[in-house]
Amino acid sequence: MCTGVRFADAAGNLYFGRNLDWCESYGEGVVITPRGASIPTQFLGSLSPEHACVGMGIVVGGVPCYFDCANEAGLAIAGLNFPGYAQFAEAPEKGAVNVAAYEFPLWVAASFSTVAEVRKALKDVVIVAKAPSEGYGVAQLHWLVGDGKESIVIECQADGMHVYDDGLDVLTNQPPFPWHTENVRNYMHIETAHPEPVAWTRDTLRAFGSGAGMIGFPGGYDPASRFVRAAFLNAHYPAEEGEAANVTRLFRTLEGASMCKGGAQMADGRFEYTMFSDGYSAATKTYYWCTYDEPARQSVCLDDYDLNGAELIRVAA
Numbered sequence: 001m002c003t004g005v006r007f008a009d010a011a012g013n014l015y016f017g018r019n020l021d022w023c024e025s026y027g028e029g030v031v032i033t034p035r036g037a038s039i040p041t042q043f044l045g046s047l048s049p050e051h052a053c054v055g056m057g058i059v060v061g062g063v064p065c066y067f068d069c070a071n072e073a074g075l076a077i078a079g080l081n082f083p084g085y086a087q088f089a090e091a092p093e094k095g096a097v098n099v100a101a102y103e104f105p106l107w108v109a110a111s112f113s114t115v116a117e118v119r120k121a122l123k124d125v126v127i128v129a130k131a132p133s134e135g136y137g138v139a140q141l142h143w144l145v146g147d148g149k150e151s152i153v154i155e156c157q158a159d160g161m162h163v164y165d166d167g168l169d170v171l172t173n174q175p176p177f178p179w180h181t182e183n184v185r186n187y188m189h190i191e192t193a194h195p196e197p198v199a200w201t202r203d204t205l206r207a208f209g210s211g212a213g214m215i216g217f218p219g220g221y222d223p224a225s226r227f228v229r230a231a232f233l234n235a236h237y238p239a240e241e242g243e244a245a246n247v248t249r250l251f252r253t254l255e256g257a258s259m260c261k262g263g264a265q266m267a268d269g270r271f272e273y274t275m276f277s278d279g280y281s282a283a284t285k286t287y288y289w290c291t292y293d294e295p296a297r298q299s300v301c302l303d304d305y306d307l308n309g310a311e312l313i314r315v316a317a
């Protein structure tokens with residue numbers, strides 16, 4: 001499973017990150033797409049990025065297939081599993097802006113600066129069920145897109161594309177996003193405050209300690225539980241100042257929804273776990289990541305690279 005989170009600092013700079021919960025690697029690494037690149041697409045000719053992008057992905061036939069990415073303008077996107085619900089167009093549609101499912105994160109981050117621009121552009125978009133090459137399937141995803149102001153969730157289903165405003169700034173997996181926003185209402189009694197003593201008959205009940213207001217907070221690895229955890233932590237984390245504290249906030253919030261081996265087995269018996277977490281700070285144009293086995297955070301700053309170049313830059317394998 002995966003979890004995505006977005007928030008902004010006091011100056012309105014985006015912080016956006018995700019956990020990648022799965023059981024096997026695709027050989028992914030951090031890839032920068034500079035403005036001078038010319039990326040072949042299935043239906044749109046070649047894509048010349050308006051904005052340089054950085055994110056985690058694989059490169060297939062010269063195309064960065066991002067799991068998540070962000071751009072220098074402060075817009076970010078992450079794809080999370082949505083099996084059983086995701087349904088993309090079987091073929092391109094005449095008159096539409098046809099984007100293959102694997103191209104979508106790059107197309108969004110390369111083309112737009114804000115969520116408002118994406119929301120508007122999506123009215124003409126059809127996402128087509130097309131794999132990057134033979135040997136790959138079409139990933140059944142939905143997406144969280146965020147900027148310094150807001151976020152949206154994009155879900156393509158049998159009845160078409162839905163674009164939801166995400167007032168909680170988090171996303172996990174199935175079922176569809178509107179279900180999660182209803183379910184989270186079951187947890188509105190959860191509170192951070194230390195409960196005051198209460199009188200019951202002739203007794204006074206006192207909290208055992210901090211966290212007493214959080215009894216009932218869902219601890220499971222299922223998507224609904226992770227959604228509630230991420231939404232609560234994202235809503236209540238105290239405001240922080242500066243890059244280091246905000247990056248810590250991002251990764252600690254993600255950790256609150258992360259998966260440890262030994263918890264959840266997939267249908268084939270393998271344990272699912274948080275293989276890596278990554279995130280982007282628009283304040284410093286820096287992309288951060290850490291893996292399950294190497295929790296020390298690594299980072300790459302877009303300003304350290306020639307963003308006018310033509311070649312994709314592979315930062316780490």
Ligand SMILES: C[C@H](CCC(=O)NCCS(=O)(=O)O)[C@H]1CC[C@H]2[C@@H]3[C@H](O)C[C@@H]4C[C@H](O)CC[C@]4(C)[C@H]3C[C@H](O)[C@]12C
Pocket residue numbers: 001002020021022026058065066067079080081082083102130131132136137138139140141173174223
């Ligand atoms: C498995 C990943 C999502 C993790 C997740 O949400 N797990 C949830 C588990 S569960 O169902 O809810 O149990 C997704 C996110 C991005 C996906 C990758 C990206 O879309 C890029 C390419 C796209 C190709 O079509 C398939 C390979 C692929 C390399 C994808 C493989 C896989 O589907 C990824 C890595």
